[in-house]
Amino acid sequence: MYSFEFEKPSTIADAVTALEGEEAQALGGGQTLIPTLKQRLAAPSSLVSLNGIAEMKGVCVEDDGSLAIGGATTHATVAREAAGNYPALAALAGQIGDPAVRNRGTIGGSLANNDPAACYPAGALGSGATIITNARQISADDFFEGMFTTALDEGEIITSVRFPVPQAASYQKFLQPASRFALVGVYLARFADGVRVAVTGASEDGVFRWSEAEEALNKEFRGDALMGLRINPANMIGDLHGSKEYRAHLVGVMTKRAVEACV
DSSP states (O other): OOOOEEEOOSSHHHHHHHTTSTTEEEESSOTTHHHHHHTTSOOOSEEEEOTTOGGGOOEEEOTTSOEEEETTOBHHHHHHHSTTTOHHHHHHHHTSSOHHHHTTOBHHHHHHHTOTTOSHHHHHHHHTOEEEESSOEEEHHHHEEETTEESOOTTOOEEEEEEOOOSEEEEEEEEOTTTOSEEEEEEEEEETTEEEEEEESSBTTOSEEOHHHHHHHHHOOSGGGGTTOOOOGGGBOOBTTBOHHHHHHHHHHHHHHHHHHHO
């Protein structure tokens, strides 16, 4: 690693001020940033830890029934504390990485990093979540802008995420056993006004909604409604773990499994 200053503010306001410094970098759970520093692929002048900000931690139910999760809340905490109100989201959090990752990684860090194979982007997009920062509120549909790219401005912090709770939901993850990322993951949520289907791990552009599947399932919510639907493999990820065509096929398989799990 390169040398850097380390700051651990106790309030959101202090964290925002600290991030105004030249080349300052926010630090959540560090599951991506620390390995990046070790490989000398990043050299911030200072790291601003968000782990000391109590108001950014925890899971609570809002007056409208939605679930609010602090940006510095770990995956393990979400898996434990969201289980009673939003089981599918809790199950998603419980499948991330291994126990060490789940007890350090945070929901805010995962969403801000927007890894193309991460689980939380699918959960947020599939749920129609709202990402709340120190400056504004951003709908999940507007937040994810491509691989490792989001709508966040420089120095902007994810303070919490608000999840509407659907009538039924399921996350189906085809696990890449070495990394424990999703080779393909599908998050399906059924609301009174329609179905949302979000896919992670498959596309070169990162997480996306499969609109054709949503339209078919809105007409008839059962696995057979997806028959004949195919994802174009052109923009799919192709690597040693699976070809573009294989990932495109898996999207359909995992979406059908999600529907059957909800039914």
